[in-house]
Amino acid sequence: MGWRCRPDYLVGMPNQPDVLEKLVSLCKRRGFIFQSSEIYGGTGSVWDYGPLGVELKKNLKDRWWHAMVRARDDIEGLDAAILMHPRVWEASGHVATFTDPLVDCKNCKKRFRGDDPKIKGTPGTPDAQCPACGMKGTLSEPRLFNLMFKTFMGPVEDSASVVYLRPETAQGIYVNFLNVQQSTRQKVPFGIAQIGKAFRNEITPGNFIFRTREFEQMEMQFFVEPGTEVEWFDYWKQERLKWHQSLGLDEKRLQWHQHTKEELAHYASAAFDITFDFGGTLGFQEIEGVHNRGDYDLRRHQEYSGKKLEYFDQPNNKRFVPFVVETSVGADRTTLAVLVNAYREEAVEGEDEGRTVLALHPSLAPVKAGVFPLVKKDGMPEFANTLATELRQHFPVFYDESGAIGRRYRRQDEVGTPFCITVDGDTMQDGTVTIRDRDTLQQERVAAERVGPYIRERIAV
Ligand code: GAP
Numbered sequence: 001m002g003w004r005c006r007p008d009y010l011v012g013m014p015n016q017p018d019v020l021e022k023l024v025s026l027c028k029r030r031g032f033i034f035q036s037s038e039i040y041g042g043t044g045s046v047w048d049y050g051p052l053g054v055e056l057k058k059n060l061k062d063r064w065w066h067a068m069v070r071a072r073d074d075i076e077g078l079d080a081a082i083l084m085h086p087r088v089w090e091a092s093g094h095v096a097t098f099t100d101p102l103v104d105c106k107n108c109k110k111r112f113r114g115d116d117p118k119i120k121g122t123p124g125t126p127d128a129q130c131p132a133c134g135m136k137g138t139l140s141e142p143r144l145f146n147l148m149f150k151t152f153m154g155p156v157e158d159s160a161s162v163v164y165l166r167p168e169t170a171q172g173i174y175v176n177f178l179n180v181q182q183s184t185r186q187k188v189p190f191g192i193a194q195i196g197k198a199f200r201n202e203i204t205p206g207n208f209i210f211r212t213r214e215f216e217q218m219e220m221q222f223f224v225e226p227g228t229e230v231e232w233f234d235y236w237k238q239e240r241l242k243w244h245q246s247l248g249l250d251e252k253r254l255q256w257h258q259h260t261k262e263e264l265a266h267y268a269s270a271a272f273d274i275t276f277d278f279g280g281t282l283g284f285q286e287i288e289g290v291h292n293r294g295d296y297d298l299r300r301h302q303e304y305s306g307k308k309l310e311y312f313d314q315p316n317n318k319r320f321v322p323f324v325v326e327t328s329v330g331a332d333r334t335t336l337a338v339l340v341n342a343y344r345e346e347a348v349e350g351e352d353e354g355r356t357v358l359a360l361h362p363s364l365a366p367v368k369a370g371v372f373p374l375v376k377k378d379g380m381p382e383f384a385n386t387l388a389t390e391l392r393q394h395f396p397v398f399y400d401e402s403g404a405i406g407r408r409y410r411r412q413d414e415v416g417t418p419f420c421i422t423v424d425g426d427t428m429q430d431g432t433v434t435i436r437d438r439d440t441l442q443q444e445r446v447a448a449e450r451v452g453p454y455i456r457e458r459i460a461v
Contacts, residue, residue, distance in 0.1 A: 016253065018280025019343045024208050026356070027339070030415050032056065032366075033209060045205030045212045047332075052415055055366035055396060057216075057335050060247070061195050063363065064218045064329070067243055068193045075191040075220060076184050080172025082197060083153065083163050091304035092171050092297065093266050094148055094164075100203050101142035108133035113203050114142030147200045149213075165199035170326060172196070173221045174297045177309055177322075181223075188311050188322050189232065191222035195331065207282055209332040216331035223311070223322035226295065232325045233292045237272055240290055240327050244274055247334075248361035249341050253277040255284055267296040274329075276337040287337050288329035295321045338364060342416060348441070351406075358416030359439055362459040368395040369455055370412040374424040376401055383448075384423040387433070391452055395459065413438055419455055 027033040032053035036046035049057055069077045089095050101114025103123040110132040114123055121128035124141030149165040152158075166172070173192045180192050195218045205211045224232045237256075244254055259271040273286040298309045298321050310319045342358040362368065371388040373380035381401055388399040398417065400408050405422065412420055420436040426445075427433050433451060434443045446454055 016277050016279035018282075019340055020208060020278070020280060020282070023339055023343055026343075026358075026414065027053065027208075032339075032415075045202065046214050047209050047212060052366040053335075056338070056360070056364060057331055059364045059366070060335055060338065061216075061218060061331055063247070064243070064331075065193070065195065067246075068191075068218075068220050074186070074189065075193050075222075076180050076186060078173060078176060078180060078192050078194045079196065080169070080176060080194060082166050082199075084166060084171060084175070086163055087304050088171050088175060088301075089148065089164050091300040092174075093300070094167055095146070097266050098148060098167055099144040099146050102145035102203055103142050104140045105130040105133060105135070105138050106140065107135045107138040111203060112139075116204070145201075145203060147202065149199045149201050166197075167200050168198050168328070169194050169196045169217045169219045170221060170297070170328065173219070174301055174309075174324075175305075177221075177223065177298060181311065188313065189222060189224040189228070191220050193218075193220040195219075207278075209336050210278070210282070210285065212332060215333070217328060218331055219326065219328045221293075222325045222327075224325060225313075226320060226323050229292055229294070229323040229325055233270060233290065236325050236327050237290050240288055240329070241274060244276075244288070244334075247338055247364065248359075249276060249337060253341065257284070257286065265291065267291070267293045269294050276341075278337065278340050285333075287333050288327065291326040291328065293324040293326050295323050297324060298322065353410075355410050355413050357413040357438065360416035360418070362418040363461065365416045365418050365459075366396065367398045367412070367415060367417045368419065368459055369451075370398045370400060370408065370417050370420040372399075372405060372408050372420065372422050373401050374405060374422055378425070379428055380423045383427060384421075387421065387423065387448055387451065391455070394452055394456060409436065418458070421451055 030052060031050035034048045034050055035042040036048050037043045069075050103112045103114045103119065108130060110130065112119060112131065116131065118131035119128060119139065123139040126137040128139040129136050130138055148167050150162055151165065152161045153163045154161050173194060195216060197214060198217045199214050202211055202213055205213055222232060222236060241254065245251060253276055255275045257273040257275050264271055268291045270292040272290050274288040275284040276287045277284045302309045309321060311322050312319050338360065339358065342360045344359060345354060345356050347354045369391060371384050371391065373384040385399060388397050391397045398412070409420055418438045422434045424434065427448065431448050432445045433448050435446050435451065435454065436443045
């Protein structure tokens with residue numbers, strides 16, 4: 001079972017409120033995330049990102065790409081194909097071992113992971129009780145179920161044309177290790193990073209976008225000289241934790257989880273998860289894994305492809321197969337962590353109605369500014385519209401002239417817009433506008449031409 005033997009729901013204890021149900025509803029209502037194929041009743045654990053969700057996830061991926069690729073000279077980017085040669089997955093060990101134990105109930109036909117803590121007794125024995133229908137003795141013995149999706153390449157659907165949808169992006173990096181190293185003339189230690197879709201036929205998907213069957217990973221494989229991997233492993237653990245903190249994730253909600261021997265994947269000699277407290281019964285769960293993969297993957301690809309995957313260290317005139325330190329983070333799972341972390345309901349001083357606010361880091365917020373004329377007359381809509389059009393050349397802006405100004409503020413709070421700009425009577429006299437800060441609710445008067453630089457400065461952090 002190797003890497004799959006610890007169900008995520010067993011990690012950590014909950015100590016934060018459960019906001020998931022409220023978030024699912026907000027995400028649909030405001031256009032962040034919709035259930036896939038909803039008009040047909042939905043597809044199991046697959047989700048579509050709406051206009052605001054796509055911006056939020058893109059901002060998150062951009063931050064990762066910037067930190068891992070653009071801001072460094074020792075990591076190169078890659079975008080490898082999803083469909084790969086089937087032998088890749090034999091070499092990687094996924095065909096043989098990427099499995100979960102599956103248990104069926106003969107009575108209600110429901111399926112469970114064999115290690116589901118809700119199962120009482122040992123599956124396959126008369127005393128085992130189905131957690132869904134409550135019948136005893138109806139659960140099958142666990143059988144191993146491979147999580148890779150299979151499809152066929154070309155028009156003939158036979159065993160010779162089977163290909164898999166990749167269950168991790170990492171293998172596209174390993175098979176391109178020499179292509180990238182030689183074309184860029186990088187020297188070990190160096191890394192290759194990529195963002196892309198991965199697919200797993202999970203037995204128990206759920207908790208919104210936490211565990212889905214189609215998801216995006218942001219992975220980086222760092223190739224090092226054997227003997228230096230422990231020091232690089234420590235380095236990358238610290239770097240990756242800092243990155244999650246830089247998103248504004250509450251430090252109290254972030255924790256390390258070290259894999260025990262039983263939990264380690266077949267390729268890993270050491271692994272630490274960065275876990276986030278999602279609140280409620282979900283509690284602390286993995287959002288990123290940092291793995292010491294040794295030379296497992298490159299050696300296996302050498303063996304299965306018959307091609308050498310060695311690095312030539314010219315100054316020391318020696319050849320070696322590098323060791324790999326991997327950082328692997330889910331884009332969707334981290335998007336969920338960011339949303340959970342940001343969600344709050346709070347009272348507003350001097351107002352009867354409270355507000356729901358997404359206190360998103362300004363760089364992640366899908367809309368950076370709302371622009372409103374105070375009233376729909378005296379040239380205010382024209383002024384506000386011109387300002388919104390100008391600002392839109394630099395970042396996403398929402399123009400709104402409908403309803404009471406308080407309600408317009410609330411609508412932007414709920415989607416995490418960090419700044420609201422109001423054009424009022426004074427604007428028409430002196431060319432200044434108010435900028436309201438989403439978090440402090442403070443309003444500042446700023447010259448209209450200063451609004452762009454003011455906001456750009458704050459979203460760049
Ligand atoms: N290449 C190593 C690897 O794939 P993993 O721990 O299986 O490691 C890495 O996955 C990250 O991918 C996880 O920390 C999680 O954020 C994300 N992930 C894995 N399975 C997922 C799923 N079914 N749905 C959403 N995200 C998932």
